[in-house]
Amino acid sequence: MRHRLFSAQFCLLVLAALLAAGCATTRTTAGGQVGVDREQTLLVSSTEVNRSAAKAYQETLREAQSKNLLNRDAQQVARVRQIAARLIAVTTVFRSDARGWPWEVNVIRSRELNAWCMPGGKIMVYSGLIEQLRLSDDELAAVMAHEIAHALREHGREKVGQAAGVSAAAAIGGALIGAYFGVDSGLGQSVIGTVGDLAFMRPNSREMEQEADRIGIELAARAGYDPDATITLWEKMGRASSGQPPQWLSTHPSHAARIADLRVYAVRVEPLYVTARKRADRP
Secondary structure: OHHHHHHHHHHHHHHHHHHHOOOOEEOOOOOOOOOOOOOEEOOOOHHHHHHHHHHHHHHHHHHHHHOOOEOOOHHHHHHHHHHHHHHHHOHHHOOOOHHHOOOEEEEEOOOOOOEEEEOOOEEEEEHHHHHHOOOOHHHHHHHHHHHHHHHHOOHHHHHHHHHHHHHHHHHHHHHHHHHHHOOOHHHHHHHHHHHHHHHHHHHHHHHHHHHHHHHHHHHHHHOOOOOHHHHHHHHHHHHHOOOOOOHHHOOOOOHHHHHHHHHHHHHHHHHHHHHHHHHHHOO
16 A cells, blocks of 8 residues: 555656646736736747637627627727726836737626736726626726736736646546556546646635736736725725625635735735825826
């Protein structure tokens, strides 16, 4: 039994070494005042991911337009785009190349409480988020800054690489375990895939959410939006949602954990907000 356990552990160590080989790490963004400086392993090129994102974004626009759901309220669209412009203007604090991205900002008429920013700066806001939560400009900026932060950190690109790595690990590891223990390799692959999802993919998703929260609150503050609005936003989101899964099984932090972290970082970026407001008030 001890021999088999050692052999299984050895197989997994070999597998981990194979996956790690040649995986260089990089920092996609500067740390800013919030100090997000985790190095990332990016297995897929940004060109490939951005091209796919742009294609998916155009398909989303075409579908919404065909249903007469795209940019229905001109005043609402102008409001969203004005906020986006202020946020995009300060992205260079984290990435010098970001202002040159082919940014797009649109609004879909939907009751869904949602907003996202695809890799390369393709932003979509759902009208239900604005209307049902009755978001102030500061709260709407908090949502959009969070989503922009995901794009700046290239979290989409990172997760594509992670998904590929977990799939490869499941396939190779399943074959190794299946051959050693004399069981079907598909069973071994399923077990490793499940463990990989829970022990690797989900915790990293929570980490990405925290990074986007922290970068987003700094972006909003630098753009002259009240960082405390990030807290009121998530309080509203908490009241609007129910039946959250246990935090350790969720790809997002619990509302309570998220708000507690944001309170700390709202204090940290408050001077940036004060400076931005003073600059805006100058004649």
